[in-house]
Amino acid sequence: MQSETLQEFLVDELKDLYSAEKQILKALPKMAKKASSKELRAAFESHLKETEKQVERLETIFEELEESPRGKKCAGMEGLLEEGKEIMEENADEPEILDVGMIAAAQRVEHYEIAGYGCARTYAQLLGLDEAARLLDETLEEEKAADIKLTQIAEKVNVEAAEAA
Amino acid sequence: MQSETLQEFLVDELKDLYSAEKQILKALPKMAKKASSKELRAAFESHLKETEKQVERLETIFEELEESPRGKKCAGMEGLLEEGKEIMEENADEPEILDVGMIAAAQRVEHYEIAGYGCARTYAQLLGLDEAARLLDETLEEEKAADIKLTQIAEKVNVEAAEAA
Numbered sequence: 001m002q003s004e005t006l007q008e009f010l011v012d013e014l015k016d017l018y019s020a021e022k023q024i025l026k027a028l029p030k031m032a033k034k035a036s037s038k039e040l041r042a043a044f045e046s047h048l049k050e051t052e053k054q055v056e057r058l059e060t061i062f063e064e065l066e067e068s069p070r071g072k073k074c075a076g077m078e079g080l081l082e083e084g085k086e087i088m089e090e091n092a093d094e095p096e097i098l099d100v101g102m103i104a105a106a107q108r109v110e111h112y113e114i115a116g117y118g119c120a121r122t123y124a125q126l127l128g129l130d131e132a133a134r135l136l137d138e139t140l141e142e143e144k145a146a147d148i149k150l151t152q153i154a155e156k157v158n159v160e161a162a163e164a165a
Numbered sequence: 166m167q168s169e170t171l172q173e174f175l176v177d178e179l180k181d182l183y184s185a186e187k188q189i190l191k192a193l194p195k196m197a198k199k200a201s202s203k204e205l206r207a208a209f210e211s212h213l214k215e216t217e218k219q220v221e222r223l224e225t226i227f228e229e230l231e232e233s234p235r236g237k238k239c240a241g242m243e244g245l246l247e248e249g250k251e252i253m254e255e256n257a258d259e260p261e262i263l264d265v266g267m268i269a270a271a272q273r274v275e276h277y278e279i280a281g282y283g284c285a286r287t288y289a290q291l292l293g294l295d296e297a298a299r300l301l302d303e304t305l306e307e308e309k310a311a312d313i314k315l316t317q318i319a320e321k322v323n324v325e326a327a328e329a330a
Binding site for chain 1: 171247269
């Protein structure tokens with residue numbers, strides 16, 4: 001029986017993150033289009049550009065490891081985006097709540113990535129894959145910053161929604 | 166057309182978290198049973214007890230709001246647990262990697278809850294639902310502590326897996 005080493009597990013996790021990022025690339029333009037808050041729309045648009053770079057970083061790591069990025073569909077991200085879609089459908093006619101809901105969905109996505117990149121970065125460090133660890137850490141820091149940015153926007157958007165109630 | 170207020174959205178989010186917790190209650194005993202690290206098994210078992218209390222807190226809030234906790238299936242948690250199940254199946258014969266993988270899956274679950282409870286707590290605060298906000302904050306702090314605990318256990322488990330490779 002083939003035993004899976006930590007490096008093989010890292011590759012699995014990277015494939016999972018690659019699939020997650022690809023799914024996010026499709027979802028973000030739809031979310032930006034539906035955002036009422038200009039700040040929120042700008043945040044989604046800027047995170048889209050960041051996500052494109054994060055995909056490139058993963059591709060660099062796969063090349064370095066001589067592995068293919070393909071072959072996995074991230075079930076976790078699929079569920080999170082399904083949930084986000086539900087929120088967008090249920091609140092389609094209520095722009096203020098729609099913004100609140102899209103932030104809630106996006107923060108779940110960011111937190112998924114914080115957990116995922118945090119683990120992958122640690123495995124890469126332990127395996128002595130220094131360049132991969134550095135690239136994963138770069139993305140991790142961007143995800144954390146994106147989450148903080150969403151919290152800042154939420155402070156305004158949530159208050160407006162509470163006042164509109 | 167019925168417009169959804171922030172309080173209605175909060176109730177939706179609480180239903181979502183209630184469904185998520187119920188799913189976690191089913192998954193944790195299976196994860197505890199499969200853990201090789203005693204510390205990890207103990208952490209899953211103690212988080213199971215914590216989760217039971219978190220469910221009770223949500224029930225208290227639903228009573229206060231005169232709403233039912235039922236009626237939603239959390240698609241996000243479903244995806245995350247599906248992913249955890251895949252990891253457990255793929256690494257069933259490799260106990261060290263299985264522990265690493267279960268920690269990775271559990272940290273995604275914790276991060277989901279950190280994002281979810283963080284948002285719900287903030288909505289409750291804005292709506293002046295002080296007791297609900299206090300209970301949600303209590304759970305939020307437990308989820309953050311559970312995530313930190315997992316990182317601490319991972320420090321040992323990951324090193325063992327790297328050395329076994």
